[in-house]
């Protein structure tokens with residue numbers, strides 16, 4: 001069985017993706033194994049490879065969909081051949097943080113993962129995830145490629161929920177990469193106005209063609225001024241920062257109205273210190289929110305969105321590579337001329 005796993009980089013900084021051949025995992029008690037059919041390459045996978053990722057363990061591939069290959073003893077509710085989405089991180093849903101609504105901060109949330117990761121012909125889903133509802137069955141009309149969008153879309157669904165984005169509000173999305181575009185598609189039908197910015201020419205053209213709203217070239221235009229021009233001079237109600245860059249976070253802070261909310265959604269690299277006058281935050285009563293990961297409420301919510309709007313979101317997938325060409329997948333996703341990159345067996 002072929003897999004892509006991370007090994008410490010020879011230079012000592014970050015990790016290198018390595019292609020390995022091994023025996024396919026067999027499910028232990030309560031586990032299921034899944035034959036991967038599609039697995040999205042996430043910005044965080046790229047960050048792990050660059051050694052910039054700060055949030056969890058170095059396993060690549062967590063946006064996978066596939067078919068149940070084998071069932072461990074006691075793994076009820078599934079049959080071999082079921083088409084599924086397995087969630088890689090699942091909280092315990094019982095601790096103080098879970099009950100407070102901070103499920104993705106649960107001590108157990110990052111404690112389990114797909115083994116050896118989603119970029120593998122076959123991977124095991126831990127009993128922990130299976131018994132807590134982390135494996136969703138896919139409706140027949142949903143392609144594996146579209147199902148590979150469940151995890152990233154679920155993270156967007158959670159961010160929208162956490163920031164209480166209401167219908168009729170204006171939303172500024174800093175970053176027109178795959179998750180920025182997911183936010184834009186998700187919010188466009190109900191928002192008064194969607195404004196998207198990026199610095200990459202290709203992404204700007206992509207966003208324009210998607211017709212989600214006003215598109216701002218952050219390399220050439222004054223972003224906060226343009227967002228104000230689109231929102232009666234006020235600034236947006238909400239800014240979704242779908243980029244880990246400090247410039248994007250600052251644009252978010254400077255583009256929301258008084259009393260507006262900024263959601264830090266992209267993962268800032270470790271050491272990201274902002275040059276920002278906090279008195280501005282206070283005087284304008286701006287709120288800063290963050291959102292990390294997703295729960296099963298959100299994966300189910302994302303699945304419902306994709307059931308009815310699969311074609312729209314599926315159009316975000318611009319590149320596909322087999323496992324054998326993982327290096328090309330990383331190159332394409334890093335190059336600024338791709339939206340979502342999906343890896344197939």
Ligand SMILES: [Zn+2]
Pocket residue numbers: 042043044062063151152
């Ligand atoms: Zn992801």
Ligand SMILES: [Zn+2]
Pocket residue numbers: 091092093094095096097098099103106107108
């Ligand atoms: Zn918990």
